[in-house]
Amino acid sequence: MATAMARPCGEFETNYRGDQRVFPSRGSAFWVVGSIVILALLPLGLPALLGAGNVALGVIASSAVMIAALYVLKIYFGVTMGNVLAIAIPGAALFAMQPDGLTPYWTDQLILIGCYGVAALGLNILVGFTGQISLGHAAFFGFGAFASAYLSNNHGIPVVLSIPLAGAMTTLVGMIVGIPAARIKGLYLAIATLASQFILFDFFNRAEWFTGGSAGSLAESFTLFGWYLGSADRYIYVVLFWVVVMYLLATNLMRSRDGRALVALRDHYLSAEIMGINLTKYRVLSFGISSFYAGIGGALYGHYLGYVSVESFDILLSIQFLGMIIIGGLGSIAGSLMGTGFMLMLPEAMETVVSVAGSMGLADTTALITALAFLKEMAIGLAIVLFLIFEPDGLAHRWQLIKAYWKLYPFSY
Amino acid sequence: MADTTPVLEIDHVSLRFGGIKALTDVQFDVRPRELFSIIGPNGAGKTSMLNCISGRYKPTEGRVVFKGQDITGRSPNDRASLGIGRTFQNLALFGHMSVLDNIMVGRHHLLKNNFITGALYWIGGAQKEELEHRRKVEDIIDFLEIQHVRKAMAGTLSYGLRKRVELARAMAIEPDLILLDEPMAGMNLEEKEDMARFIVDLNEEWGMTVVMIEHDMGVVMDISHRVMVLDFGKQIAIGLPEDVRANDHVKKAYLGEEDEFIEALERETGDLKEDA
Numbered sequence: 001m002a003t004a005m006a007r008p009c010g011e012f013e014t015n016y017r018g019d020q021r022v023f024p025s026r027g028s029a030f031w032v033v034g035s036i037v038i039l040a041l042l043p044l045g046l047p048a049l050l051g052a053g054n055v056a057l058g059v060i061a062s063s064a065v066m067i068a069a070l071y072v073l074k075i076y077f078g079v080t081m082g083n084v085l086a087i088a089i090p091g092a093a094l095f096a097m098q099p100d101g102l103t104p105y106w107t108d109q110l111i112l113i114g115c116y117g118v119a120a121l122g123l124n125i126l127v128g129f130t131g132q133i134s135l136g137h138a139a140f141f142g143f144g145a146f147a148s149a150y151l152s153n154n155h156g157i158p159v160v161l162s163i164p165l166a167g168a169m170t171t172l173v174g175m176i177v178g179i180p181a182a183r184i185k186g187l188y189l190a191i192a193t194l195a196s197q198f199i200l201f202d203f204f205n206r207a208e209w210f211t212g213g214s215a216g217s218l219a220e221s222f223t224l225f226g227w228y229l230g231s232a233d234r235y236i237y238v239v240l241f242w243v244v245v246m247y248l249l250a251t252n253l254m255r256s257r258d259g260r261a262l263v264a265l266r267d268h269y270l271s272a273e274i275m276g277i278n279l280t281k282y283r284v285l286s287f288g289i290s291s292f293y294a295g296i297g298g299a300l301y302g303h304y305l306g307y308v309s310v311e312s313f314d315i316l317l318s319i320q321f322l323g324m325i326i327i328g329g330l331g332s333i334a335g336s337l338m339g340t341g342f343m344l345m346l347p348e349a350m351e352t353v354v355s356v357a358g359s360m361g362l363a364d365t366t367a368l369i370t371a372l373a374f375l376k377e378m379a380i381g382l383a384i385v386l387f388l389i390f391e392p393d394g395l396a397h398r399w400q401l402i403k404a405y406w407k408l409y410p411f412s413y
Numbered sequence: 414m415a416d417t418t419p420v421l422e423i424d425h426v427s428l429r430f431g432g433i434k435a436l437t438d439v440q441f442d443v444r445p446r447e448l449f450s451i452i453g454p455n456g457a458g459k460t461s462m463l464n465c466i467s468g469r470y471k472p473t474e475g476r477v478v479f480k481g482q483d484i485t486g487r488s489p490n491d492r493a494s495l496g497i498g499r500t501f502q503n504l505a506l507f508g509h510m511s512v513l514d515n516i517m518v519g520r521h522h523l524l525k526n527n528f529i530t531g532a533l534y535w536i537g538g539a540q541k542e543e544l545e546h547r548r549k550v551e552d553i554i555d556f557l558e559i560q561h562v563r564k565a566m567a568g569t570l571s572y573g574l575r576k577r578v579e580l581a582r583a584m585a586i587e588p589d590l591i592l593l594d595e596p597m598a599g600m601n602l603e604e605k606e607d608m609a610r611f612i613v614d615l616n617e618e619w620g621m622t623v624v625m626i627e628h629d630m631g632v633v634m635d636i637s638h639r640v641m642v643l644d645f646g647k648q649i650a651i652g653l654p655e656d657v658r659a660n661d662h663v664k665k666a667y668l669g670e671e672d673e674f675i676e677a678l679e680r681e682t683g684d685l686k687e688d689a
Contacts, residue, residue, distance in 0.1 A: 016547045017540075249532040256531030256539045257524040260510070264518045267507035274467055275586065276493025276522035285528060331509065 030077040038091040045101030063092040107232045114239035115301040117340040120324040122293025128330035130286040131266030136197035137321045140291045142313030144298025149219035167295035174291020182280040204310045216309030219302040329394025338395040347376040426475035435461040436646045453643035459626045494522040498588030500579045508568030519585030573604040593625040645678040
């Protein structure tokens with residue numbers, strides 16, 4: 001399949017604009033946008049809608065809709081029909097598997113991946129791109145959730161606006177916490193951010209006017225001009241929108257002036273300073289940007305659950321965020337989402353394995369299910385250790401290798 | 414060389430770290446479009462001198478005057494926009510960035526977009542600005558002949574290429590004064606010849622004033638307009654290459670022969686030397 005994407009020598013651009021696109025090749029752009037289109041079509045339950053009871057007919061009809069949408073993209077991106085089919089076949093399979101729209105379970109999983117994924121991207125900007133370690137990301141995530149709930153409950157601000165406003169508030173808090181970061185590095189900074197985690201956690205417990213104290217606070221459902229989007233099958237679009245926007249913004253940031261300054265700061269701060277980069281400013285800025293992402297992610301999470309309570313934002317979540325970006329790939333934007341998906345799906349996958357093993361009589365299910373709670377925690381730890389040993393560059397790098405293998409086969413480079 | 418006001422004046426600069434005298438009362442000036450070399454044995458204080466100019470160190474005494482403006486107290490990151498660029502002795506590239514991005518970082522102070530307009534990219538002119546500056550960067554890439562490694566990670570390049578990329582990054586600042594710290598260290602003859610040609614072109618074609626530290630006497634004497642010799646943090650000679658070459662103290666400092674002047678210096682500074 002000699003598609004444009006699989007052209008071994010790569011695509012060559014004839015102008016600088018073409019050379020500085022978001023995606024390295026038209027093929028990868030098509031795949032990402034195409035996947036988002038399929039993801040957006042899935043929760044609608046098109047097969048049941050179009051087939052009027054007949055599943056086979058429904059799947060065919062909805063696949064036709066999907067292929068039509070992909071065909072428009074094909075013309076826009078200028079890729080071959082092979083690319084369209086390669087993505088349409090798994091898409092059709094997904095339609096066949098979930099004809100009534102995504103099951104509540106999958107909707108829930110995807111929404112959580114989206115919320116955590118936005119926050120993980122923020123942490124990756126701070127840790128992966130700027131090289132400033134933080135152990136307090138969960139506190140900012142929590143702050144965003146509480147701030148959004150507070151704004152919409154007490155000040156009558158619609159949820160649509162309270163989410164970005166909560167992001168802005170969290171940015172402020174993050175920058176205050178980030179001020180010591182201008183002076184300290186490495187392990188010392190980790191401890192300083194750990195302190196901020198505990199301070200904010202304590203603040204959540206005590207500031208009843210803001211968070212409702214240990215009882216927590218209710219968060220309103222998402223509505224857009226009176227149009228109710230609070231149910232999971234609609235809220236998934238809100239989350240999808242924010243994920244796309246936030247990931248796009250981060251990509252743009254990293255390919256423009258201030259993003260480069262952050263990476264320069266990480267790689268060699270002495271020469272970055274000589275290049276005219278104000279170290280203090282960019283270290284604090286990095287904390288601000290990372291907190292903005294945490295705030296948005298937290299706010300989305302809060303309005304999804306409808307109820308925000310303190311316990312969910314403890315140090316364990318901070319560590320989990322770190323795990324997500326280590327598994328996904330430090331300093332990789334796409335990796336942040338991959339790592340989040342991996343971390344959230346891993347316990348679920350283990351549960352599936354256990355139930356399958358039980359049903360096949362391979363293991364004593366009751367004993368395993370009791371042990372499962374512990375096994376989940378252990379599996380996450382084990383995954384991080386294994387990734388650090390075998391793939392320190394994370395899933396994003398592994399994905400690059402797989403793509404390269406596919407493109408270059410049967411040659412190795 | 415048209416003798417107008419000097420680009421850089423080093424006015425009685427001393428630098429001490431506790432009891433160690435890294436620089437003692439050094440005084441020189443660099444004229445516009447001059448290629449000025451600083452030489453001296455290891456630990457003579459050459460790099461300390463450069464660090465005082467680029468702002469890494471603040472002189473204990475004395476002033477650094479750049480284009481008539483006292484910059485002694487200015488922070489290092491301010492000096493890029495004033496027009497001072499530099500390369501480092503031990504490679505200081507951003508290893509995980511592409512060569513292109515490395516050079517673009519050099520243009521940091523010339524770019525105007527911030528994290529908000531940068532993130533919006535298509536709206537607010539960040540893209541336009543990026544493309545304009547990309548063009549400038551490509552000129553530098555063409556000049557230094559590093560087209561083939563444009564997209565490579567800087568950390569994966571060979572030593573000679575890395576030195577070249579570092580020069581490219583310093584050039585991207587568009588400085589009036591460029592400080593080169595041992596641009597030819599560790600290179601083979603061919604690479605040295607290339608580098609010497611780049612430095613001469615930099616000076617003559619691009620009109621940059623160059624202050625260079627270099628150990629290869631052949632190159633220094635060939636391409637420099639003036640040379641200053643440091644030993645034990647003191648200036649032992651300054652002048653035209655041929656004059657410096659003929660200077661007795663310099664010969665002895667380099668050949669290690671006994672010389673009362675050098676020995677007196679040595680006693681003053683103690684055995685401790687500093688060359689960061």
